[in-house]
Amino acid sequence: MSRSSTPKGMSRRHFMSHMTGASAMTMPALAMGNTLLNNAEDLKRRRKSAILLWMGGGPSTMDIWDLKPGAPTGGPFRPIATSGDQQISEHMPLMAKQMHNMSIIRSMSTREADHGRGRYYMHTGYVPNPNIEHPSYGAVLSHQLSHQRPELEIPPFVTVGGGSVGPGFLGMAWAPFSVNSNGQVRNLQMGLEDQRLYQRMYALDLIESGFINQRRGSAASDHQKILKKTLNLMTSSQMDAFKVAGEPEDVKERYGNTNFGRGCLMARRLVEQGVPFIEVGLGGWDNHQNIHATLRDTKLPELDQAMSALVEDLEQRELLQDTAIIWMGEFSRTPRINGNAGRDHWARSWSVVVGGGGLNGGLAIGETNSDGTRVETEPYTSQDVMASVCKGLGISLQTTFTSQNGRPMKIANSGKIIKELFS
Amino acid sequence: MKRQLWAFALLGLLAQMVSLPGSANAQTEASDYGIQEVAEINRLIRQGWLDYEIRPSVAASDGEWVRRVYLDILGRIPSVEELREFTQERSPEKRKALVTKLLYDEEYTEQYANNWTTIWTNVLIGRSGGTERNSLTSRPGMQKYLRDSLARNKYYNEMVYELVTATGSNTPGTDQFNGAVNFMTMKLEEKAAQATAKTSRIFLGLQVQCTQCHNHPFNEWKQQKFWEMNAFFRQTRALRRYEPGTRNVSHVELVNESFQGEGLTKDPDKADIYYELRNGITKVAYPVFVDGQTIDPSGYVEDVIRRDELGKLMMESRYLDKMLANRIWAHFMGYGFTKPIDDMGPHNPPTHPELLDYLGQQIRKKNFDLKQIISWVALSEPYALSSRTNSSNESLDDPLLGESPKFSRFYMRQMRAEELYESLLTATRAHEGRGDYEAQEELKSRWLGQFVVAFGNDEGEETTNFNGTIPQALMMFNGDLVKKATDSNKGSFLSELAESNLNNTQKINHLFEAAFARKPSTNEVKVANQLLIARKGDLTAALQDIWWAVLNSNEFILNH
Numbered sequence: 002m003s004r005s006s007t008p009k010g011m012s013r014r015h016f017m018s019h020m021t022g023a024s025a026m027t028m029p030a031l032a033m034g035n036t037l038l039n040n041a042e043d044l045k046r047r048r049k050s051a052i053l054l055w056m057g058g059g060p061s062t063m064d065i066w067d068l069k070p071g072a073p074t075g076g077p078f079r080p081i082a083t084s085g086d087q088q089i090s091e092h093m094p095l096m097a098k099q100m101h102n103m104s105i106i107r108s109m110s111t112r113e114a115d116h117g118r119g120r121y122y123m124h125t126g127y128v129p130n131p132n133i134e135h136p137s138y139g140a141v142l143s144h145q146l147s148h149q150r151p152e153l154e155i156p157p158f159v160t161v162g163g164g165s166v167g168p169g170f171l172g173m174a175w176a177p178f179s180v181n182s183n184g185q186v187r188n189l190q191m192g193l194e195d196q197r198l199y200q201r202m203y204a205l206d207l208i209e210s211g212f213i214n215q216r217r218g219s220a221a222s223d224h225q226k227i228l229k230k231t232l233n234l235m236t237s238s239q240m241d242a243f244k245v246a247g248e249p250e251d252v253k254e255r256y257g258n259t260n261f262g263r264g265c266l267m268a269r270r271l272v273e274q275g276v277p278f279i280e281v282g283l284g285g286w287d288n289h290q291n292i293h294a295t296l297r298d299t300k301l302p303e304l305d306q307a308m309s310a311l312v313e314d315l316e317q318r319e320l321l322q323d324t325a326i327i328w329m330g331e332f333s334r335t336p337r338i339n340g341n342a343g344r345d346h347w348a349r350s351w352s353v354v355v356g357g358g359g360l361n362g363g364l365a366i367g368e369t370n371s372d373g374t375r376v377e378t379e380p381y382t383s384q385d386v387m388a389s390v391c392k393g394l395g396i397s398l399q400t401t402f403t404s405q406n407g408r409p410m411k412i413a414n415s416g417k418i419i420k421e422l423f424s
Numbered sequence: 425m426k427r428q429l430w431a432f433a434l435l436g437l438l439a440q441m442v443s444l445p446g447s448a449n450a451q452t453e454a455s456d457y458g459i460q461e462v463a464e465i466n467r468l469i470r471q472g473w474l475d476y477e478i479r480p481s482v483a484a485s486d487g488e489w490v491r492r493v494y495l496d497i498l499g500r501i502p503s504v505e506e507l508r509e510f511t512q513e514r515s516p517e518k519r520k521a522l523v524t525k526l527l528y529d530e531e532y533t534e535q536y537a538n539n540w541t542t543i544w545t546n547v548l549i550g551r552s553g554g555t556e557r558n559s560l561t562s563r564p565g566m567q568k569y570l571r572d573s574l575a576r577n578k579y580y581n582e583m584v585y586e587l588v589t590a591t592g593s594n595t596p597g598t599d600q601f602n603g604a605v606n607f608m609t610m611k612l613e614e615k616a617a618q619a620t621a622k623t624s625r626i627f628l629g630l631q632v633q634c635t636q637c638h639n640h641p642f643n644e645w646k647q648q649k650f651w652e653m654n655a656f657f658r659q660t661r662a663l664r665r666y667e668p669g670t671r672n673v674s675h676v677e678l679v680n681e682s683f684q685g686e687g688l689t690k691d692p693d694k695a696d697i698y699y700e701l702r703n704g705i706t707k708v709a710y711p712v713f714v715d716g717q718t719i720d721p722s723g724y725v726e727d728v729i730r731r732d733e734l735g736k737l738m739m740e741s742r743y744l745d746k747m748l749a750n751r752i753w754a755h756f757m758g759y760g761f762t763k764p765i766d767d768m769g770p771h772n773p774p775t776h777p778e779l780l781d782y783l784g785q786q787i788r789k790k791n792f793d794l795k796q797i798i799s800w801v802a803l804s805e806p807y808a809l810s811s812r813t814n815s816s817n818e819s820l821d822d823p824l825l826g827e828s829p830k831f832s833r834f835y836m837r838q839m840r841a842e843e844l845y846e847s848l849l850t851a852t853r854a855h856e857g858r859g860d861y862e863a864q865e866e867l868k869s870r871w872l873g874q875f876v877v878a879f880g881n882d883e884g885e886e887t888t889n890f891n892g893t894i895p896q897a898l899m900m901f902n903g904d905l906v907k908k909a910t911d912s913n914k915g916s917f918l919s920e921l922a923e924s925n926l927n928n929t930q931k932i933n934h935l936f937e938a939a940f941a942r943k944p945s946t947n948e949v950k951v952a953n954q955l956l957i958a959r960k961g962d963l964t965a966a967l968q969d970i971w972w973a974v975l976n977s978n979e980f981i982l983n984h
Contacts, residue, residue: 115633131762131763131764131772132763132826132827132828133826156894163877164877164886164887167891173892173893176891176892176893176894177893178893178894178895179877179889179893179895186895186898187874187895187898187899187903188895188898188899188901188902188903189898189902190902191901191902192902197958197969200954200955200958200969201969201972201973202973203951204951204952204955204969204970204973205972205973205976205977207947207948207951208948208973208974208977208979209977209978209979211945211947211948211979212977212978212979213978215812216812216813216818217811217812217813217836217982217984218811218813218822218824218835218836219824220824220836220837220838220892220978220982221836221978221979221982223892224892224977224978224981224982225978227892227893227894227897228897228976230894230897231894231897231898231901234894234898235898235901235902289614290614337700341614404826405822405824405825405826408826
């Protein structure tokens with residue numbers, strides 16, 4: 002799909018004038034979003050973002066970030082020195098040159114070792130609860146950071162190449178917008194002259210509002226909010242941020258010719274456009290069998306290439322200090338190697354990697370014991386990682402949300418700050 | 425006159441005030457259509473309203489109710505003709521007559537079977553099951569088994585027994601074809617962990633998967649239980665059969681083979697398996713059902729076929745009937761008695777334990793006849809309530825606010841993607857003269873594919889984008905399916921409507937009835953006329969605009 006994102010001959014401003022100028026049919030509730038464009042430069046300079054590199058399946062962090070050479074459970078990989086004050090796997094040579102920007106939290110200790118529960122917990126800071134759906138960090142951070150970019154017309158929470166966790170009680174307006182790594186957004190083309198689209202929208206809004214007024218519950222009004230966002234998006238030139246194909250060849254090559262590489266490149270483009278939260282997914286870490294060959298031959302080269310390119314690129318563009326990067330999966334894998342030369346699910350002692358966005362780089366924080374089965378120092382959790390990211394991005398940890406049933410919920414579920422990331 | 429009116433209003437207000445707590449009795453009793461189970465559902469649900477001092481929503485209109493029933497039983501909205509036939513009927517028993525017709529009339533057998541095949545296929549193998557390259561699952565095989573079974577209303581317990589114990593080939597047209605094997609063919613890797621987890625979860629509502637690696641943190645299932653259940657599946661093998669001379673899987677055969685156990689002694693008379701505790705200690709397990717019943721531990725298939733024994737034990741388990749009752753209830757009501765519906769262990773008590781238990785018992789008494797339990801729920805009072813809230817249940821009975829469901833109103837929910845697809849075909853009459861089942865399924869699954877997002881782990885977990893977010897809205901705005909539905913070319917639904925000898929008002933009515941099962945409001949008629957002017961009198965184009973707006977609305981996409 003190679004098309005310009007605004008309908009032929011129609012700028013957004015032009016479109017807006019149709020929407021507001023026509024007098025016979027004014028648009029009540031669907032009145033189009035914010036056109037305030039002021040102090041943009043000033044805001045741009047200070048606006049914060051976060052990129053979550055989500056490793057679906059649960060990667061074995063003791064083969065990547067916290068090696069145990071010589072331990073019976075250690076596996077065949079050797080550690081190498083990095084530009085920071087830590088050692089990492091020999092199969093991450095490009096990241097080794099970027100580690101002065103990134104810190105490894107080696108004393109993660111969590112309790113959820115089931116994919117679904119672990120994914121939910123690491124994305125929200127809460128364990129699943131049948132009575133309430135918690136918002137994922139992506140929804141929370143985009144909700145908190147959106148005021149810094151009033152000119153943003155595309156969704157503030159984008160996931161590339163994978164599922165995420167939804168907005169929970171924050172509502173569908175903060176749901177992740179999911180695209181694949183080549184940036185194609187389906188069905189963007191309307192193929193209709195703007196005047197007629199607008200008239201259709203008017204009729205639609207009338208029907209929508211009539212139904213909402215019948216007090217049948219929030220699903221009806223949520224639908225209307227999404228329609229408004231959809232219309233914004235269809236008419237926005239900011240959609241160009243999704244088009245990674247237009248990047249120079251050498252840049253694309255640096256990120257790697259993989260879905261994850263293109264996803265990371267898109268994340269950088271979206272940060273530049275002002276999107277506050279982007280999640281890039283890389284699956285395939287559920288290595289119950291044949292783990293080391295899989296890591297060495299496919300997973301780690303793909304990760305190393307793309308992640309190192311992203312860190313380096315953000316740094317060179319002076320975006321890294323305002324953009325937090327979080328690398329994590331739902332859990333890690335057993336120190337013990339099973340009968341199929343794989344590792345199974347393990348949440349008790351593992352690593353998460355963070356950097357940028359006001360967080361110190363170059364550190365190894367916390368320790369596991371000699372065979373990786375236990376955390377030896379203060380254990381950290383999903384909440385602690387998120388609390389630290391919030392602090393780095395200037396979001397108050399006193400921020401409290403109220404769930405729909407009136408329960409107050411503190412941001413990052415009252416996680417504690419990981420001091421080393423700031424001192 | 426004036427005074428009279430005033431007094432009338434006061435009376436109404438008083439009645440409302442007086443009847444607030446305990447008001448369920450003040451409402452007219454809903455009909456139970458002479459069905460004992462319906463009466464009992466109504467009684468127990470009303471009891472809950474009394475306990476919570478909730479006044480239920482008003483009854484749904486005929487149009488609202490008939491739209492639901494078609495959606496939930498057949499997986500599509502009613503056509504205008506079907507709608508009118510029902511609303512014009514005056515008999516007090518007409519709702520019962522309609523449910524009976526949709527379930528038992530030959531005219532609807534195929535649609536009923538197709539809808540429930542879709543539902544069960546998604547439960548058993550997921551939305552993407554069988555679509556992967558060289559998959560061990562044959563989606564057409566799974567569907568064929570389900571369609572045949574559902575079309576002749578095979579008893580549910582028989583179906584479960586067949587799915588759990590099946591052997592044979594997975595692909596239609598091959599020797600010894602038995603489509604039921606497709607439930608298990610892809611779930612046998614890693615010592616059949618998925619077969620263990622999914623069998624327990626789908627049919628018994630027991631979530632043992634967390635206990636594969638450790639004792640459950642907050643329910644009583646221990647790791648031992650997982651592996652004892654797992655031991656039932658260890659004679660089972662999925663054998664790949666290749667196309668001659670290639671490495672392409674042509675079909676898969678599910679067989680039972682003697683199992684010698686994992687122990688060093690290899691004693692098939694006591695075929696044992698081993699698992700590891702988190703502290704590294706290895707423990708032994710033999711087949712033991714969740715309730716503690718044991719079977720002959722022999723691994724020889726000549727002595728005992730472990731899956732057959734499991735199937736028999738499952739047939740006797742109360743979890744089997746309660747899980748079915750919970751699933752059917754949730755399908756019609758939007759929420760089950762537990763959340764999630766397939767987690768019914770002791771740690772997760774149901775909202776209406778007495779009713780759940782009763783429905784389970786009754787369905788067992790009626791030989792697990794699916795059509796009976798469907799008609800009980802579809803004819804119940806809570807299913808016939810409006811989705812409009814009132815001041816007493818607006819917040820007290822909103823599961824979205826974290827409240828437990830009290831079923832004092834109909835909970836709105838978005839149509840499933842498959843329901844939307846079929847409803848669009850019905851509304852535009854595009855179902856007439858379609859290809860055969862396989863060809864239709866192929867088209868539909870290609871369309872559905874755009875909404876399925878995989879999580880990238882070995883358990884094949886997936887989610888859907890068809891959940892009210894922007895990609896779905898874009899699809900409705902601009903996607904092929906809606907483009908086709910709003911097509912104005914010669915011979916299309918809209919052009920035929922435009923050229924029919926109905927007057928303009930009737931044409932507009934037709935569109936609203938087709939999509940919403942109601943007539944348009946005054947304002948809606950007004951906007952339709954404005955559009956006709958804007959289209960300079962081009963009626964087809966105006967109908968196209970209205971139809972587009974109608975199909976894109978909340979009222980269309982929501983089952984209300």
